[in-house]
Amino acid sequence: MRYTAWTAGVAIDSPVYLDANVLVGATVTRHQLYTKAAQLIGELLANQARILVSLLAVEESLWALARLSYYELSNQRRSDAHFSQSVYERWRERIFQAHGARLEAIGVMLRDWSNAGAAVEVVPKTDSDFLLVSDLTPKYMQRYKLTPADAAHLALAEVYATSFVTADSDFEDVAREAPSQTLAVVHLVP
């Protein structure tokens, strides 16, 4: 599998599957990947690339935004402070009271891109592809030592995309090991 540490100006072959960390990375400011993530998204839109997203990526994005809201509301000083589903359940009402609109940000963004004419596609598209991704996911979990979510992202990218854009450094090792030459891992690095 090809691997590219992305910098501005480097072409990204379409279709492009986006990991959740890229969607979040371009929507949330001030972190060290923000400028690159936003520029990358701009390049994809400017080049009229086919942008592939999954419900899994949206779900992970929602967790990220909920976590971010929790950190802000609870005045957490560390951005790696403990956050779990049970913490979320206890804070859910306050999160939505204070930052309900933020939780809609990723969905609204994808809808706006699509309404503006960008080629945003949701994957998997068919029952047979869903079954194929379901078959590949546990194989990739075992072969590349990935979490179920990361393995599912890789399987979706493998089935549909030419480029898999991610901020997850685990995929650098995967790219080195995987035999596929059709998919490129495009890594957002600081």
Place this chain on the structure above:
Amino acid sequence: MSTITLGRRRIGVSSEPYESDIGQQGARLSIDVRPQSPDRFSDLWQRFNDAIRGSLEQSGFRQPEVEVIEQREPLRRTWGAVVVAQGILVRADEFEERYGGIDLQGLKARMTPAIFKAFVRHIGSIPGRPDLDVDEISAIPEVR
């Protein structure tokens, strides 16, 4: 939509049902100060508008972009704020935070106006923090 006229500015306040797919209850409240013509109170009114809109944002009422009628050139600065695209006006400090370091003009030249607007509307729309690891926070959290 209620309209209050103060001097040469028109302030619009609207309250409408909150449309949400996630079941949030309540109402959407928005406010917008629109210039009738330039005057010496521009900066004061802009700060007034920013303060109220900011307060509403913090209370969970997402504010629509301010509509700017005249739009002849991109990134036009007005009242210390920047017109990023048709209908999208941000404060100068927010502009630097969200769009600084991004080749906006280069991207704009290669996008349709609709896509450029959709792009700039959303990038960096949520404030984060420097120590944030976007990959770490995007993971599905543990149950406990």
